[in-house]
Amino acid sequence: MVVVDPSEFGAEGFDPKRWINAALDARHPSEPLDRFLADAEERLRAAADDAGAALERDSADALRRVPLACRDALRLRDDAVALRSHLASVLQSLSQAEGSSAESITALARIDTVKQRMEAAYTTLQDAAGLAQLSQSVEDVFSSGDLPKAAETLATMRHCLSAVGEVAEFANVRKQLEVLEERLDEMVQPRLLDALSNRKVDAVQDLRGILTRIGRFKSLEVQYTKIHVKPLKKLWEDFDLKQRANRIEMDKRGGEITSISFSSWLPSFYDETLLYLEQEWKWCLTAFPEEYRSLVPKVLVETMSELNSSFISRVNVATGDAVPETRSVAKGVLDVISGGM
Template sequence: MMLDLGPFSDEKFDSKKWINSACKNRHPQDSLDKHMVDLEMKLQMISEEIAASLEEQSASALLRVPRATRDVLRLRDDAVSLRNSVAGILDKLKKAEGSSAESIAALAKVDTVKQRMEAAYDTLQDAAGLTQLSATVEDVFASGDLPRAAETLANMRHCLSAVGEVAEFANIRKQLEVLEDRLDTMVQPRLTDALSNRKVDIAQDLRGILIRIGRFKSLELHYTKVHLKPIKQLWDDFESKQRASRLANDKSEVERISSGNEYQSSSMTVSFSSWLPSFYDELLLYLEQEWKWCMVAFPDDYKALVPKLLMETMAVIGSSFISRINLATGEVVPETKALAKGITSFHDILKFLL
């Protein structure tokens, strides 16, 4: 039987409970006397082993005490020596503090002067580069290399911002503005062609030129101008159909009169309310296709270009839209003719449509 020594380390150890528990856990075939004798022998053997181990460890510990004492004394001496060394270093630092502060202040002044000299040198370089760019920019334009011209103008703009408002460079500043307008004008027909024929690579290159000279607004303007025309044609399609219907009705009327037929033919006019949904469908399809193309051609700008196109479209057809809505509602519901103002804004249009 193995003894569990765990209960002996418990602070609430009770010898009587332990003995009773040991007796209850004995083998049914073992007598109580035999079980108690075996238990006593095992306790005695374990106790002797523990005593022997304790004596051995105590002897070893006593042997280590002198060595630990020597180590403590040595560490104490080292600590005293280190404290003295640190005190000496602190004294030296205090003596050097005054002269070091003066040296650092002098170095800071020298560094400031150095930075100012470097800035002046850079400015002089920019001024010299600006003069050279101004003298050669016409040759760049004559070469027809638009990306190089844009890069030259961008460098001129950078140099002007570096030299600041210097009177000697006022003429160059005016020259730069004229040249940027000139380059913008040169880009316009090429950009119009690229947008109209969906030439992605060329459109991206021309967009890069305009961005380089700070003319994103010009890109927006030309993009809107190119795509506003077909959208306006979609809107004007209603009037074309109306004219065609009127001509057809007039022709029918002439034929009726010439033939002496008293039958009154019905008017084959196009209703605005029935035509408007088809306009919406075609407009949404056009914008969807343009959105997809712009995502490829102008991935950084399509979220601005397409909504701008829609806003400009509504601005162009706004008055005509309001007029047609008022006319349509007046035709369908005669009472609306009595309204003095009718529908006068896009806010009213949205309320009407919803």
């Protein structure tokens, strides 16, 4: 039985002879040849008839669909033309809107500038009103003894003055503020002295906040330096005290004066100074976590600045001990230091 596949006949490079030979090769040996060929011919004719009928149906269907497709194409063309016209009008509208939007944005920017100026003027007027009120009530704050509140009031007054600018009406308030800041600084100093001397960390930090609030941290720095330079100067003066005590003792005994060597005493002064500064550094880490890097070195700088002339004199005397002429000069200097003639 011959199986006819129409797709084989439409394939590129189809060879009829090869197809027939392949069909014959597939024939069963018991099937007669003439019957097989008649059956193959019949099947091929039936396949051709089916193909012709299908072609006729498809052609008729195509002929029926072509006018519909043409009408659809014409309608699509008209829709495209209408859409293009609509897009052109939209683009024109957008162009006009862009121009009007730019003008609107410019107008809004001007309005916003005016608004900002009005807000700034309103804020300035508020600051001016608040400044006048603070100027009248600040004495009551000072009378209450509440130093943090006084510092906050003065800081607010300074902020208001910076807002109103150089207005002649507030010139007296500016002078009043300077006097009040100085007054508050003087009120803080006794408490600061006590807090620094007794190492009251909490009190020191509160007073530091007050002085910082009114821009007077410099006075804390001065007070701190003054307090801690004194012990270091005392360490330096111990050499003179020992020399004086030694001289008085020798005078009482009537023996020869034996002075302490400055060169042998100087290392002990350095050791005690460094020990003092190390202890102060550790304390400042807690009391002044933001300023300890500058406060402690400043103490050393101020100390050596005050000891400069005395240091040079002692070094000169010590280096002249080996010369007989300068030895008498050294004795005279020691006599002057000890109060003798």
